[in-house]
Amino acid sequence: MTSAVDHHHGPGTGITRWLFTTNHKDIGSMYLIFSLLMFFIGGTMALIIRMELVEPGLQVVQPEFFNQMTTMHGLIMVFGAVMPAFVGLANWMVPLMIGAPDMALPRLNNFSFWLLPFAFFMMLSTLFMDGGAPNFGWTFYAPLSTTYAPPSVTFFIFAIHMAGVSSILGAINVIVTIMNMRAPSMSYMKMPLFVWTWLITAFLLIAVMPVLAGTVTMMLTDIHFGTSFFDAGGGGDPVLFQHLFWFFGHPEVYIMILPAFGIISQIVPTFSRKPLFGYSSMVYATSSIALLSFTVWAHHMFTVGIPLVGELFFMYATMLISVPTGVKVFNWVATMFRGSMTFETPMLFAIAFIVLFTIGGLSGLMLAISPADFQYHDTYFVVAHFHYVLVPGAVFSIMAAAYYWMPKWTGNMYDEYLGKWHFWCSFIGLNLTFFPMHFVGLAGMPRRIPDYSIQFADFNMISS
Numbered sequence: 001m002t003s004a005v006d007h008h009h010g011p012g013t014g015i016t017r018w019l020f021t022t023n024h025k026d027i028g029s030m031y032l033i034f035s036l037l038m039f040f041i042g043g044t045m046a047l048i049i050r051m052e053l054v055e056p057g058l059q060v061v062q063p064e065f066f067n068q069m070t071t072m073h074g075l076i077m078v079f080g081a082v083m084p085a086f087v088g089l090a091n092w093m094v095p096l097m098i099g100a101p102d103m104a105l106p107r108l109n110n111f112s113f114w115l116l117p118f119a120f121f122m123m124l125s126t127l128f129m130d131g132g133a134p135n136f137g138w139t140f141y142a143p144l145s146t147t148y149a150p151p152s153v154t155f156f157i158f159a160i161h162m163a164g165v166s167s168i169l170g171a172i173n174v175i176v177t178i179m180n181m182r183a184p185s186m187s188y189m190k191m192p193l194f195v196w197t198w199l200i201t202a203f204l205l206i207a208v209m210p211v212l213a214g215t216v217t218m219m220l221t222d223i224h225f226g227t228s229f230f231d232a233g234g235g236g237d238p239v240l241f242q243h244l245f246w247f248f249g250h251p252e253v254y255i256m257i258l259p260a261f262g263i264i265s266q267i268v269p270t271f272s273r274k275p276l277f278g279y280s281s282m283v284y285a286t287s288s289i290a291l292l293s294f295t296v297w298a299h300h301m302f303t304v305g306i307p308l309v310g311e312l313f314f315m316y317a318t319m320l321i322s323v324p325t326g327v328k329v330f331n332w333v334a335t336m337f338r339g340s341m342t343f344e345t346p347m348l349f350a351i352a353f354i355v356l357f358t359i360g361g362l363s364g365l366m367l368a369i370s371p372a373d374f375q376y377h378d379t380y381f382v383v384a385h386f387h388y389v390l391v392p393g394a395v396f397s398i399m400a401a402a403y404y405w406m407p408k409w410t411g412n413m414y415d416e417y418l419g420k421w422h423f424w425c426s427f428i429g430l431n432l433t434f435f436p437m438h439f440v441g442l443a444g445m446p447r448r449i450p451d452y453s454i455q456f457a458d459f460n461m462i463s464s
């Protein structure tokens with residue numbers, strides 16, 4: 001009987017096990033390891049940025065390279081670290097939570113992952129090219145990213161295309177898995193909230209990733225094929241780029257936070273020893289946030305000269321989106337209320353998430369007020385705001401998820417003492433780094449500069 005040898009069903013051996021795997025747990029692990037590597041690379045770039053800003057004057061890098069660092073740090077953290085980490089968690093946990101044997105499209109799953117190392121190898125390779133890496137900010141506004149871009153911009157565009165294809169395929173996979181492969185008695189309103197948030201996130205990805213792809217394709221044709229989508233000299237409009245980018249970009253920031261809401265909604269009930277308060281309102285709140293996220297994009301553009309009625313609409317729409325977010329925060333607090341709480345590492349990260357994400361949301365409400373935003377726009381106050389929602393928001397929830405689910409994945413419990421050390425170092429470091437940025441921002445320090453005026457020195461020293 002050789003058939004048992006010829007048709008074995010275990011994983012392959014050596015590197016082929018990882019190259020060709022269709023196992024959702026293997027692929028989830030690869031996403032998470034890739035994400036960790038990107039966190040280290042993006043974090044090194046952040047260290048270079050803070051090293052340059054430790055005091056006034058030029059310290060360690062040339063201004064041109066500083067701009068490459070701010071751009072690459074943003075792109076790598078958003079597209080290379082946060083998003084793949086959440087996809088890795090989805091791969092690991094969604095099939096387990098809904099009782100499915102694997103993801104619905106396992107080979108597509110493998111392809112989705114392996115696009116990413118090539119995309120980011122290509123993006124990082126631009127650092128070694130003539131003219132250097134992209135230097136136009138992670139939002140890559142035209143004409144900085146078209147007319148005045150370094151030659152390496154073409155590789156950046158291709159990298160974004162590949163990362164976008166990966167996201168779309170991964171999202172299709174999540175949707176098909178959740179809609180078709182739930183256990184027989186699991187109705188939608190019985191799904192764990194992490195599954196719900198990922199289902200909604202996947203629809204957001206499918207809706208907005210093609211917009212990003214179209215935008216960078218228009219950049220490509222402006223650069224190489226003589227079109228003038230974003231060139232006023234040829235009848236185009238640079239503001240069109242901002243509309244297209246932020247129509248992608250604002251749903252994108254909710255793509256980065258909705259899975260985090262799902263993770264926190266699993267962890268808080270566990271360590272409060274009681275069911276989540278207001279499950280159905282959580283589902284409706286998540287859906288509301290997703291829908292409203294398409295109506296707020298121009299709040300990034302208050303200063304470009306949009307009509308007053310436009311400013312008012314986007315201001316009130318942005319304030320409205322804080323209502324379902326507030327419902328979520330209320331439900332998490334109500335879940336903890338009179339619970340038998342314990343404070344293991346995942347719960348510490350989750351509580352820090354709730355407090356600090358709320359602070360980030362409040363500074364977001366300040367930015368939503370359009371006359372005030374004329375003062376805040378493009379200052380460090382904006383940097384403080386989005387790091388307060390992304391670091392304690394997305395990053396802390398990823399860390400909480402790792403501590404929460406790693407024992408389930410590996411069969412080995414983490415060291416609680418080291419976990420608490422990790423938490424307190426992260427918590428104190430985060431606040432020391434980003435809280436002073438609110439102050440220098442309100443005092444008028446602009447973003448994306450390698451040097452600054454003397455009055456900003458003390459708070460920058462604290463941040464660095």
